[in-house]
């Protein structure tokens with residue numbers, strides 16, 4: 001409770017907040033070194049997380065306008081798209097991470113290695129926990145003026161039992177555990193006392209989930225076993241190795257273009273990677289995965305696969321702090337992520353104070369609500385009763401123009417209504433009625449809120465928010481007071497967030513697949529080098545680029561690192 005030193009920051013001796021915990025001192029101006037001087041000049045921006053969304057905010061914000069504190073239990077940024085390559089030694093762990101302090105230092109901010117537990121919106125306090133060396137947990141509050149929640153997601157368990165036996169692939173520690181286990185299993189299989197059956201089990205690698213992460217891991221593993229295993233392990237082991245991908249849908253990579261998923265599946269078949277589609281895991285035992293698979297007639301059969309390593313990668317779920325935020329705000333309706341408006345402001349939190357980006361968030365567009373307002377005003381203008389309301393094509397064009405201005409990302413979906421209109425025009429009397437239109441628009445809303453949980457989205461949102469927060473800090477002083485409603489100026493000062501899907505890519509074992517805005521491209525070595533160069537260019541710093549280059553070179557010259565360290 002006294003003055004506890006936490007790195008360069010100090011806790012206030014005064015206890016406060018709903019839980020009566022110590023509160024972190026507000027920040028000093030960088031120029032002021034006088035201890036205890038509280039800066040009231042710049043707003044205090046707190047960013048929760050050190051991943052894609054958070055780093056994009058940091059790289060796009062002006063440090064002149066905010067005191068910035070980053071809170072995250074992970075003291076580095078992780079370049080996740082290349083994480084599967086680190087599990088088998090194609091890349092080194094260090095090449096994929098950048099210390100968060102290096103990034104924070106550039107904005108003259110502070111970093112706390114701790115986890116956010118809860119946000120007290122009314123008091124603008126974040127409850128933070130930090131495990132201490134003695135094992136005791138230290139809890140305190142960090143005050144904020146603006147808050148960005150970018151805490152990402154965690155693996156989705158789908159309520160399946162026995163996942164403690166599985167490996168996950170989210171963090172650098174996960175990749176290290178997998179690497180140790182793969183090499184450890186190969187060594188165990190080489191021991192003279194190991195039976196043939198046990199060898200087969202140890203060398204059976206089961207991947208639950210046929211999304212990009214599962215597919216890339218299976219491909220990397222296959223490369224390792226094919227390219228390096230035979231050089232350094234007894235040849236006889238190769239015939240005992242098996243890689244299985246258990247996928248609940250009819251295809252792997254099912255969010256990609258069909259051509260791509262077919263290519264990936266055929267490539268895996270050629271490489272003898274066993275793809276089990278329409279198969280749902282029901283339980284994981286210490287040495288076996290139990291699953292049900294539907295045959296062509298739709299009849300489900302229960303099967304089992306012995307494994308030496310089982311990777312669980314079946315999508316994402318909310319972190320605990322995200323759940324807490326969603327539950328503590330009444331206006332939040334989506335239980336799977338924090339809902340924001342199109343300005344990325346958290347719905348239900350005090351306006352203009354709290355934002356959320358990346359995997360932990362979802363955008364609520366309200367196109368339906370918006371259009372219903374327009375329909376009502378049309379109905380009133382043309383003296384129609386709302387329930388009776390129908391709009392002509394011309395009226396619809398005006399409404400659509402307005403929505404497009406407000407929600408630019410709705411453009412593609414609005415086109416669908418245009419087509420439908422043309423269809424109705426020939427069949428009906430040239431009008432769409434209220435119910436039909438509302439139904440169509442709800443469909444649009446549903447599609448627009450399900451933005452993908454990808455680095456690409458988190459990066460775009462973080463970039464948008466960093467730039468916007470810089471603009472807001474500057475514009476605030478120039479606006480007349482009556483223009484500012486409840487301290488909120490986002491609507492006035494900056495456009496709404498617009499997601500531009502640049503495409504998806506995946507590695508499928510000495511080949512790569514690209515899905516670029518409706519154009520799909522699959523190929524062997526050329527595509528693989530293209531895949532590498534895309535990620536090489538996106539890598540977060542010159543340092544990590546240099547390390548990546550060295551890793552590829554080392555691997556090309558000497559093969560993968562097969563040690564268990």
Ligand code: FAD
Nearest residue numbers: 049050051052053074080081116151152358359454455458
């Ligand atoms: P993250 O990058 O996950 O960052 C979340 C941060 O919040 C972390 O630093 C974490 O430590 C921190 N945090 C967690 N809890 C708390 C807390 N309580 N308090 C404070 N901080 C907290 N996407 C693509 O677009 N392309 C790909 O090829 C691709 N490949 C992938 C491969 C793998 C193996 C994985 C795991 C993901 C891949 N993704 C890919 C998805 C992509 O990594 C995520 O969509 C992206 O990381 C989301 O960014 P984010 O900022 O929301 O969360």
